[in-house]
Amino acid sequence: MSSATSQIQAGPVGPAAAVALRAVQKVYGRRGSQVRALDGIDIDFRTGTFTAVMGPSGSGKSTLLQCAAGLDRPSAGTVTLAGTDLANLSETGLTKLRRTRIGFIFQAFNLVSALNVRDNILLPSRLARSRPDRTWVAEVVRRVGLDGRLRRRPAQLSGGEQQRVAIARALSVRPEVIFCDEPTGALDTNTAAQVLTLLRQAVDDDGQTVVMVTHDPVAASYADRVVFLADGRIVDDLSAPGIDAIADRLVRLAGRRAQSGVSQW
Numbered sequence: 001m002s003s004a005t006s007q008i009q010a011g012p013v014g015p016a017a018a019v020a021l022r023a024v025q026k027v028y029g030r031r032g033s034q035v036r037a038l039d040g041i042d043i044d045f046r047t048g049t050f051t052a053v054m055g056p057s058g059s060g061k062s063t064l065l066q067c068a069a070g071l072d073r074p075s076a077g078t079v080t081l082a083g084t085d086l087a088n089l090s091e092t093g094l095t096k097l098r099r100t101r102i103g104f105i106f107q108a109f110n111l112v113s114a115l116n117v118r119d120n121i122l123l124p125s126r127l128a129r130s131r132p133d134r135t136w137v138a139e140v141v142r143r144v145g146l147d148g149r150l151r152r153r154p155a156q157l158s159g160g161e162q163q164r165v166a167i168a169r170a171l172s173v174r175p176e177v178i179f180c181d182e183p184t185g186a187l188d189t190n191t192a193a194q195v196l197t198l199l200r201q202a203v204d205d206d207g208q209t210v211v212m213v214t215h216d217p218v219a220a221s222y223a224d225r226v227v228f229l230a231d232g233r234i235v236d237d238l239s240a241p242g243i244d245a246i247a248d249r250l251v252r253l254a255g256r257r258a259q260s261g262v263s264q265w
């Protein structure tokens, strides 16, 4: 699907959209040295789906994630999360929404080193001053295989185990959406497959919504949909593509950038 088509199809925000972006722009810097990181993004991330966001280095993937998750505010356009226009929220309101309705998984795990596994997993509930659902948290801990590790600190865990703590932490509050930025970037192939299987399971078994930025066609092949960015715009939108189709699209995008004098990924 071309960017023009996806923009036409975005339309009004439907009830099935966990997150919807309309005409979103993000400009960094001041007049004279401005970078247009997002240049008119229209997209819905539907509830219960797994979307991968790909594209060359600098194409705007992380910026898209940050704006969609309320970590950064767009320069123009609207972001609606579970029916709430994020522009209507104060900084306090945004913080509360991030703690209770959004889960985050980053390449660097971002666990609190002074807390053990159990307290890291319960942190979002504690910060939101809400009572954790103990039955659900126990199920999440069992699912990610951390039952025997609850008293360990992050430094006493492997990278894969740390990322599984981050997944359990994200799932613990049953968020509206889980945003992942290169969640397998620091992991070996087998461990990455375990992490991606857990994300897939969250979508298939719990109806969770996952949006994941990745450079890896294998990781993206776990998604229901792969969206490609270039120069801050959506340039393609594929439904459940295989690894070869994803790699092929990336190569063609790289060729386009090489022709325009930009070769870095």
Ligand SMILES: Nc1ncnc2c1ncn2[C@@H]1O[C@H](COP(=O)(O)OP(=O)(O)OP(=O)(O)O)[C@@H](O)[C@H]1O
Pocket: 028, 029, 035, 036, 037, 055, 056, 057, 058, 059, 060, 061, 062, 063, 064, 265
């Ligand atoms: N805080 C910032 N200040 C100024 N420019 C920024 C800032 N953050 C990002 N940019 C610029 O915005 C553009 C998009 O950056 P972004 O990090 O979203 O790209 P990306 O696709 O995630 O890249 P990568 O794959 O390398 O992580 C780039 O040109 C980048 O240099």
